[in-house]
Amino acid sequence: MRIGTRGSLLALAQAHETRARLMAAHGLPEEAFEIVTISTSGDRIQDRPLSLAGGKGLFTKELEEAMYADEIDIAVHSSKDMPTQLPDGLELSAFLPREDPRDAFIGRAAPSIMELPQGAVVGSSSLRRQALIRRMRPDLDVVMFRGNVQTRLRKLDEGVAEGTILANAGLRRIGLEEVITDLMALDAFPPAPGQGAICIESRIGDTAVTNMLQAIDHKPTGQALACERAFLAALDGSCRTPIAGYAEIDGDRLSFAGLILTPDGTLWHEAKADGRAADAAEIGRNAGDEVRARAGTTFFEGWS
Numbered sequence: 058m059r060i061g062t063r064g065s066l067l068a069l070a071q072a073h074e075t076r077a078r079l080m081a082a083h084g085l086p087e088e089a090f091e092i093v094t095i096s097t098s099g100d101r102i103q104d105r106p107l108s109l110a111g112g113k114g115l116f117t118k119e120l121e122e123a124m125y126a127d128e129i130d131i132a133v134h135s136s137k138d139m140p141t142q143l144p145d146g147l148e149l150s151a152f153l154p155r156e157d158p159r160d161a162f163i164g165r166a167a168p169s170i171m172e173l174p175q176g177a178v179v180g181s182s183s184l185r186r187q188a189l190i191r192r193m194r195p196d197l198d199v200v201m202f203r204g205n206v207q208t209r210l211r212k213l214d215e216g217v218a219e220g221t222i223l224a225n226a227g228l229r230r231i232g233l234e235e236v237i238t239d240l241m242a243l244d245a246f247p248p249a250p251g252q253g254a255i256c257i258e259s260r261i262g263d264t265a266v267t268n269m270l271q272a273i274d275h276k277p278t279g280q281a282l283a284c285e286r287a288f289l290a291a292l293d294g295s296c297r298t299p300i301a302g303y304a305e306i307d308g309d310r311l312s313f314a315g316l317i318l319t320p321d322g323t324l325w326h327e328a329k330a331d332g333r334a335a336d337a338a339e340i341g342r343n344a345g346d347e348v349r350a351r352a353g354t355t356f357f358e359g360w361s
């Protein structure tokens with residue numbers, strides 16, 4: 058089986074985790090799998106926010122083309138980077154057990170956002186994180202921050218900013234959790250839909266592959282993701298809208314909280330819902346419709 062992945066440290070860690078789970082589930086040796094690294098436009102564009110460069114899809118397009126061309130059999134992704142609408146003929150056929158979904162703060166002047174000095178500079182390129190930081194601390198100066206983890210840590214060393222926020226899951230996967238100085242609470246700082254969950258994309262009807270993937274699919278994570286992705290789809294969510302959403306599964310129950318904000322963090326609308334995990338997608342869609350109705354059309358005008 059050819060496992061397609063981007064070449065970043067995080068992507069490779071995720072591909073290796075997928076391979077290890079497949080080897081264990083099927084009693085296969087490492088040689089049964091080939092990890093194929095593919096560069097994507099999202100990896101190459103470094104000079105502007107991804108929300109302006111085309112948004113979601115930038116990390117997935119080249120991998121999907123490789124699947125059409127039969128150069129790879131599966132593509133391993135961060136669920137957070139996946140558009141709600143997949144190209145024809147492809148599906149998300151497995152989710153691995155979710156890592157901690159919370160955002161992590163890496164602080165220099167202070168260990169947490171609340172303890173930063175008045176007016177301190179915080180770097181982030183995520184519209185959701187920018188809006189949530191401004192909601193918590195309107196006095197802070199939020200600046201654009203892109204690049205991989207190493208680049209961001211160097212910027213902190215150089216004094217470009219006093220702190221930055223990254224996904225705890227990503228930092229843990231690349232073994233960099235020691236740089237974290239605080240973890241953001243789920244209610245004050247809800248994660249992006251899909252954060253912390255690895256998903257595997259494959260060709261619809263490729264039964265040899267999907268049968269193998271079934272053995273490593275983690276059902277509760279799949280249900281949480283069905284809910285969060287339905288919420289995103291109902292809001293027509295793109296990288297240009299600050300949207301957060303997190304579903305927690307407890308046995309056959311699901312609880313969801315979703316949020317949209319204006320980029321300046323002064324206005325927001327939230328929906329909370331509980332229900333059966335089996336109704337995950339419906340719960341997410343209803344929450345999205347509810348938030349959209351409450352926000353009204355003017356909420357999105359001027360900046361979306």
Ligand SMILES: NCc1[nH]cc(CCC(=O)O)c1CC(=O)O
Binds near residue numbers: 228253
């Ligand atoms: N947009 C990039 C991206 N996609 C997934 C992760 C982290 C890993 C995850 O959420 O599963 C990151 C980096 C970050 O947000 O810190």
